Amino acid sequence: MEIIELDPADGDLVSGAFEVQRAAHAADGPENPAPHAGNFAKGLVNPPPDEDEAYFVAVEDGTVVGYLYIGLPNRSNLHFGWAYLIVHPEHRRRGVGTALLDHFLAYARARGRTEVTLDTHMTWEDGVERDKAGQLFLEKHGFKLALTVINRRCAVDALDPETERDLLAKARAAAGDEYEIISWIGRTPEELVETMARIDSTILAEVPLGDLELEPETIDAEIKNARADRNAAMGVTPIQTVARHRASGEVVANTAVFTYDDDAYTDAFQGITIVDPAHRGHRLGLLLKLVNLALVRENRPGVAHIWTDNADVNAPMIDINVVLGYEIVDAGGEFQIKL
Ligand SMILES: CC(C)(COP(=O)(O)OP(=O)(O)OC[C@H]1O[C@@H](n2cnc3c(N)ncnc32)[C@H](O)[C@@H]1OP(=O)(O)O)[C@@H](O)C(=O)NCCC(=O)NCCS
Structure with missing residues (x-):
């Protein structure tokens, strides 16, 4: 497995990264808004003005099995960084998530960031039951819950x-x-x-x-x-x-x-x-x-x-x-x- 920077001009990698998000949405939270292919592709080439963004994919035998999206604020909160990390449901529990997380932490450290966050779905009261994988994964890697937001529709x-x-x-x-x-x-x-x-x-x-x-x-x-x-x-x-x-x-x-x-x-x-x-x-x-x-x-x-x-x-x-x-x-x- 290798982790490579996602080149927005590489159509196969872009569709592979989108497929990871589509499959994870179907498996982890089908009630939530679905990722939108056009919006995803356009986002890769239109970064926000106040944040440096980077995109990586984990590739195994030519298939994208994981996706990492990093955001580093560039005007204020220069100590901070966040990421969104997702592994294709059929490729979990084989270390892909850990490899992408290590990649993010090294990336953030190298740019002087001292506080980083990742977020994951959680179950809330009488809402839909959510898998605990993300929470257990992050806790296993030493992360602590800092903020809970409730999703309502x-x-x-x-x-x-x-x-x-x-x-x-x-x-x-x-x-x-x-x-x-x-x-x-x-x-x-x-x-x-x-x-x-x-x-x-x-x-x-x-x-x-x-x-x-x-x-x-x-x-x-x-x-x-x-x-x-x-x-x-x-x-x-x-x-x-x-x-x-x-x-x-x-x-x-x-x-x-x-x-x-x-x-x-x-x-x-x-x-x-x-x-x-x-x-x-x-x-x-x-x-x-x-x-x-x-x-x-x-x-x-x-x-x-x-x-x-x-x-x-x-x-x-x-x-x-x-x-x-x-x-x-x-x-x-x-x-x-x-x-
Ligand atoms: C969370 C997620 C990224 C983990 O990816 P992964 O490739 O399966 O993670 P790893 O194989 O590197 O797991 C590392 C450790 O995390 C913990 N872990 C991961 N998934 C777990 C699960 N379903 N149940 C319990 N522990 C889990 C385990 O300690 C695991 O080590 P082990 O397999 O030796 O027991 C993946 O489940 C995912 O994409 N979930 C949906 C998206 C999400 O919530 N992302 C946010 C998390 S950053």
Whole structure:
């Protein structure tokens, strides 16, 4: 078995790496959103602006049996690194996972990283039962659970129309007219980029991170535009709704759902929802999510479910999601080791 860097121009290796992900999805979590071949291939040649990425495959007799995806932040959190590691279900318990993990640890160490994480599926409460392989594998290699996120799924028509209208009316009344609600599809309107960068910069400070030692990243207009270019290149379209505080002109609450430009793909992904601490208690979180949900239905009729993951301790966000009809599927465990 050899580990080689995945060349995005090598069609056989790219399909082999995708096949590992497809087979693992079918074996480990068929309820979860399926990997998307187009999105995977485009991601290889469109790295995010604030992260160095590297891709490796484990190859045995010409067949890809394992896949390793490494991300190293390159603007802030330079001590940190993460990876996603997956072994084809038919090739497990033969040391492929350990070889890929060793490769990642050496790669991260060589670049001065001192804290790294990998994540794996876990069972959560009354959700779907998940295999313990990932957890046992990581614990065997000395990793400790640092953060648990719960994966929930919501049918886009989970609420009956009357309940949804009623919730929306109550949320609008609670928000009052201090706020202007603005929605868009795709790129952030030019006049909002600066204020959106400000609220995006608060994300890491506001989101529960468990034992992960991450510093808030400053998001500026340049990064926001680069991310928007990347989404466009990858066929990903965000559907977004914000609240602008009329008095200050600042965006003080934001929610976004990411969708694939593929009518046959039935899942969409909830991105961050954030309300500035000074503007909490006005039902802005619920209001934005309801307005955005209607937009998802209108603009992406093929989407059946929206997926979200929240830290298990993020009670205010979870309360909103439960009202909207989100149901637990499973959890993700973020396992950490210090190098
Ligand atoms: C977790 C995963 C990567 C392990 O890959 P692998 O090639 O089977 O791992 P290895 O053969 O190197 O296993 C090393 C050790 O991990 C532990 N381990 C791995 N799978 C295990 C399982 N199903 N049950 C119990 N222990 C397990 C064992 O201690 C094993 O040593 P042993 O086989 O001598 O007992 C693979 O099961 C997988 O792809 N799972 C789904 C994706 C996932 O959860 N990835 C995140 C983990 S980083």
